[in-house]
Amino acid sequence: MAATSSAALFSVLPLPTASPAYARAGSSHYRPTRSTAALSPIRCSAASPDLSPGAPAPAPPKPQIELEFLGPKPGADGSYPVDRAAAVSGDKLLRDVMVENKIELYAAYGKLMNCGGGGSCGTCIVEIIDGKELLSPRTDAENRYLKKKPESWRLTCQTIVGNKENSGKVVVQRLPQWKK
Known part of the structure; x- marks a missing residue:
């Protein structure tokens, strides 16, 4: 469908003539002057939504996860x-969100020697400061690479943002190993 402005969606012909109930004296409402015999139909463009019974309702907006790095x-x-x-809840890995938004993900070694999101190198570590409940649970790869690290540390290539139903805010500390 072509994008149109809301003003172009409906084209209305002049209003029909008022019946005696509309033409009361002292009324502040519009009083047309044409006769009711000359009623004009209202025309709608093809871009208007289908509101017939049985037509599917428009989809509600998808839940969003706000991220702060x-x-x-x-x-x-x-x-x-x-x-x-x-990010739309449940649609992307944390790594993909960071790469798409050009947010620094790797330390110097990780920039040269990362696995590209396969979960086999452990170089994309982040710490979840707030919103841990809005992320997927730790995977086996994370448990293997982060065995001696705090529970708040995650691998971005293994962490799904949201679960398609929740929304909220997640605060992520990039390169937590540098915080010293």
């Missing part, structure tokens, strides 16, 4: 730099 080291003022992104 904190930089690995604080700036001169003591605050961490923040990058923001959003």
Whole structure:
């Protein structure tokens, strides 16, 4: 369908003539002057939605997960730099969201020697500061690579953002191993 403005969706012909009930004296409503015999039909363009019985209702908007990515080291003022992104709940891996939004994901070694999202290198580690419940549970690959790390640490290539039903905000610390 071609995109059209809302003004172009409906084309209405002049209003029909008022019946005596509409033409009351002192009424502040519109009082047409044509006779009721000359009623004109209302025309709608093909771009208008199908509102007939049995037609499917428009799909509700998909739940969104808002993401905040904190930089690995604080700036001169003591605050961490923040990058923001959003993703449809349950549709993407955390790694894909970061790559698409050009958010730094790897340390120097990881930039050269990462597995490209296969879950076999452990270089895409992040720490979930807030919103852990909005992410998928840890996978076997994560349990293997993050065995001695805190539960809040995740591999972005194994972490699905949301579950298609939830929405909310997740705060992610990039490169948590640099926080020292």
